[in-house]
Amino acid sequence: MAVRQRATIGDVAARAGVGVGTVSRVLNGSRNVSEDTRERVLRTMCDLDYRPNRRARALSTGRTQNVAVMAPFATEPSVVERLRGISRVLQGSDYDLTLLDVATADQRDRQYRAVAAGDRFDALLAISLTPTDDDVKRLARAGLPTVLLDCDHPDLPRVVIDDVRGGMLATRHLLQLGHRRIAFMGEDADERFRFTASARRREGCELALEAYGLALEAPYVRVGPRGRAATHRLTDELLALPERPSAIVTSSDTQALGVLEAASSSGVRIPQDLSVVGFDDLDVAAYVGLTTVRQPLHASGETAARLLLERVGQTLGDPVRKVLELEVVPRRTTTVAGA
Amino acid sequence: MAVRQRATIGDVAARAGVGVGTVSRVLNGSRNVSEDTRERVLRTMCDLDYRPNRRARALSTGRTQNVAVMAPFATEPSVVERLRGISRVLQGSDYDLTLLDVATADQRDRQYRAVAAGDRFDALLAISLTPTDDDVKRLARAGLPTVLLDCDHPDLPRVVIDDVRGGMLATRHLLQLGHRRIAFMGEDADERFRFTASARRREGCELALEAYGLALEAPYVRVGPRGRAATHRLTDELLALPERPSAIVTSSDTQALGVLEAASSSGVRIPQDLSVVGFDDLDVAAYVGLTTVRQPLHASGETAARLLLERVGQTLGDPVRKVLELEVVPRRTTTVAGA
């Protein structure tokens, strides 16, 4: 069967005996159309199974109905849940979600430029990818509404958590269980990537210890690249310490899983010999009973997406900064010291 | 600073002293341009920092450079890894990836129609969402290249696994370890959603047992909705059987995690008292040491995306059907019977 030609606005106009401008007006809900003609046009559109051509509208209006979501999708497990929240909100809108996966700092730089220079998107939502001042300027110059999620910039609306507080919460949970020899395991701060969460959580860990008159000694801080192998190495180092820690604060659930695995393969019992706290509360945390600092990943995506929809096509007010709540979810990987 | 107007093809033409048609030709790499003018135009484009307007090109050519990836993204963990593979391949192309999340059968039906009726996409890649015959016809009529991943339809190119074989592999692994009382835990076959993987894996489980002269008795088959709570219930039912199974074949890693959790909270030791096999080999499987049937999720996305790129803008040959390899990855949740 041949491809049947779709009806255009011209077909509708001709059939309804009006001008294309009028059809366009009813299409866009303009008030300046008599009830009579509106109805006639509407009926004709229905008869012809007319659907507006997005491409033509895009060229005419300069808008694409596409929003870009730029994120380290391949490498960062927490991004997935945020993305689900974003997708959920965008489903209720007229916007399509284009996924821009970014794995390296170079890619991030390129994508920020491409998005600002191009005409593919009506808005940008960037996750965990802090823009440079230049990026922000280019975006502003291009008039592209932008919202940040899990990263920060003073000139942009953003949804974040208080990472320092997160580190404090995790550590305080352990302190309250009686632990005193507490270690911190974090991720390399890739300078170029500007991930700072891990460093700030460590800061929180220190502050919490200080409040108890304790210090976070250098040997008890282990920072390395992500991945199972690296996490195992870091864990082994901590477990080999003359005064082995009784608890470890990690900077992600994934890392915590690696610690659990390494510990169990060294015959270290969880939580009797070692308490472990994760960060994020990924789905898997509940399955394996991981005590963790919960951040509302799904809700963060929803909030950011709503913020973005608010900005699209509106005059911009002052950039908002929403800080989401954190809480410790105690499960089976932590217990009282000396249990 | 005001929004600086982007240069158009007209600006370039004027500055270079040629017609817009010529500029368009060098843009599209047409052979019919003299080396001289080509170079002059190229230089001018560079001077003016010219970038072609996608929207205009889309209207003119009828193509959007957007491919839709439709998937149960919010509900199906395996989709994430597939999506990563797709994204990776698409990054090397000129196509953007639009994510169409589908959570219910209704949404699936609506999206299939919308994609076929609309003009938003140049191609469609559907994951785990079997189309109806009508859907396929509409897609064909719309001339929309379509590829299926993890679902099947005779008229469409598709990338699948042999689920029956997967069930056999898992079961055979346990049989070879000496297990004889083997249970199967699967997911409800939501008729309307046309998920059939679980039922086919169960079939494979039966076949493997039969080859050993064993039967899969009704009490040893438990099927229910997904989710931790349901999985716990199913596990408790199996563990309460007068002749408790020594091993369970599950139809997903997520479900297997639920079994591990339920078992351990009942004081059943893994793997000494109970062996468990998952399906998929999600990242988390390695972390928790789950024995599982590995299917190449990432590679499946890559393969499907490549198939899609091949179809875009090409005349269609016979639909290919690629069947990916499966293998058992033995880890720490299975051991010899009576260990």
Add this chain to the structure above:
DNA sequence: CTGAAAGCGCTTACAG
């Protein structure tokens, strides 16, 4: 090899 022109399907002042 190259230019002028029509056309893609809309939107939006501009008249009336």
Add this chain to the structure above:
DNA sequence: CTGAAAGCGCTTACAG
């Protein structure tokens, strides 16, 4: 309230 027309920025026969 409504129609005719220009315009969005490209592509692509059609002449030459």
